[in-house]
Amino acid sequence: MFSVSSLKDEENEITKSASVSSKSTSKTALWEEEKMGKQLLLWRLRRCMLLLCVCMFAVSGCSADKKEEASKQESFSEAEEKKIRIGISFDSFVIERWLRDRDVFVATAQNLGAEVNVQNANGDVAEQVSQIEYLIDKKMDVITIVAIDAGALSDVVRKAQNAGIRVICYDRLIRNAGADLYISFDNRMVGTLMGQALAASLPDGGEIFQIQGSSSDYNVDQVREGFEEALKGSGITIAYTTFCDNWLAELAFDAVSEGLKKNGGKVDGIMCGNDDLAGQAIRALTENKMAGKIPVVAQDAELSACQRIVEGTQTMTVYKSVDKEASAAAKLAVALAKGEDITDASSQIPVTETIDDGSARIPYYALEPIAVTKENMDEVIIDGGFHLREDVYLNID
Numbered sequence: 001m002f003s004v005s006s007l008k009d010e011e012n013e014i015t016k017s018a019s020v021s022s023k024s025t026s027k028t029a030l031w032e033e034e035k036m037g038k039q040l041l042l043w044r045l046r047r048c049m050l051l052l053c054v055c056m057f058a059v060s061g062c063s064a065d066k067k068e069e070a071s072k073q074e075s076f077s078e079a080e081e082k083k084i085r086i087g088i089s090f091d092s093f094v095i096e097r098w099l100r101d102r103d104v105f106v107a108t109a110q111n112l113g114a115e116v117n118v119q120n121a122n123g124d125v126a127e128q129v130s131q132i133e134y135l136i137d138k139k140m141d142v143i144t145i146v147a148i149d150a151g152a153l154s155d156v157v158r159k160a161q162n163a164g165i166r167v168i169c170y171d172r173l174i175r176n177a178g179a180d181l182y183i184s185f186d187n188r189m190v191g192t193l194m195g196q197a198l199a200a201s202l203p204d205g206g207e208i209f210q211i212q213g214s215s216s217d218y219n220v221d222q223v224r225e226g227f228e229e230a231l232k233g234s235g236i237t238i239a240y241t242t243f244c245d246n247w248l249a250e251l252a253f254d255a256v257s258e259g260l261k262k263n264g265g266k267v268d269g270i271m272c273g274n275d276d277l278a279g280q281a282i283r284a285l286t287e288n289k290m291a292g293k294i295p296v297v298a299q300d301a302e303l304s305a306c307q308r309i310v311e312g313t314q315t316m317t318v319y320k321s322v323d324k325e326a327s328a329a330a331k332l333a334v335a336l337a338k339g340e341d342i343t344d345a346s347s348q349i350p351v352t353e354t355i356d357d358g359s360a361r362i363p364y365y366a367l368e369p370i371a372v373t374k375e376n377m378d379e380v381i382i383d384g385g386f387h388l389r390e391d392v393y394l395n396i397d
């Protein structure tokens with residue numbers, strides 16, 4: 001194969017010998033000169049043709065590259081287009097657990113190739129409705145909702161479903177909406193565990209306060225049912241009960257103060273809707289020199305609650321593995337987006353139960369809550385990787 005540089009060398013050779021010959025004046029020399037000239041012309045022609053070929057090759061190569069690039073672009077945007085899109089609307093991130101829910105949900109969905117759009121309604125129902133509408137406009141495949149108000153979202157859920165979007169009730173049931181899935185811990189069981197713990201701490205019965213969470217959160221009704229059922233026959237009576245709307249912890253402080261006033265300064269135990277409320281209830285007990293003297297039960301296994309348990313001011317909490325709930329929800333969201341039948345026994349996470357949402361029975365994926373006391377703190381919370389030993393025992397020598 002010849003190259004441009006070898007042709008160039010050959011031409012140089014010819015030019016060189018022609019210029020040497022031009023010094024001769026004889027006939028033969030003239031004829032030689034003419035021959036050299038023709039040869040030189042021929043080589044120049046050959047070189048031009050070769051350069052032309054190289055250019056044509058380069059141009060055609062370029063356009064092939066361009067075609068390849070364009071088709072790559074096409075398949076990239078097709079993949080982008082086909083990427084599963086999941087929207088998730090949170091009530092708020094005030095309570096410790098929800099950030100963990102968010103992080104695990106997003107990471108799991110992304111690992112499965114989905115894209116997640118996270119919205120935070122900051123406890124405002126109207127804001128949550130408009131965020132869900134935004135997610136509908138953005139053409140999500142699935143919308144996951146942590147409902148602020150169980151009774152206020154049925155219309156927007158139907159709107160999403162009419163647009164071909166599947167809807168998941170995350171942790172809290174949305175009533176009368178016919179959602180595609182409800183995933184949560186068995187909230188009735190959460191209440192049962194709280195009731196059993198109080199009954200065990202008060203074997204002779206007593207008068208307790210029931211400081212519940214938000215009245216618009218359906219979990220609160222389910223927890224109450226389980227709790228009151230578990231108290232039956234225990235000799236425990238509920239001397240004071242109230243709700244803390246929007247799960248506002250300050251309200252728990254006021255509630256304990258008010259309950260004590262109404263009940264002549266007497267209380268034998270307190271049930272709180274979650275650990276955040278328990279923190280404030282215990283603050284009120286501290287002000288009344290009662291902290292650590294009466295049992296307090298709650299849920300979530302927040303770090304501060306685990307610390308209070310090992311320190312002795314809280315009796316128990318209910319641990320709900322947020323990691324399990326969020327990762328199962330993300331996997332089920334992706335399965336729903338792919339049009340899989342999640343209720344089929346052969347599916348990756350088969351959803352075998354159903355729950356009545358008030359208008360229909362919808363698929364229900366239930367997780368099991370675990371009661372945590374001083375006795376099993378290490379085994380469940382520390383060995384289970386929920387909190388670090390040095391954090392839980394921070395204030396203990």
Ligand code: BGC
Pocket residue numbers: 095097171172213217219247274275299300
């Ligand atoms: C959840 C609790 C949480 C509470 C406040 C409830 O619906 O089940 O785990 O502490 O909401 O956010």
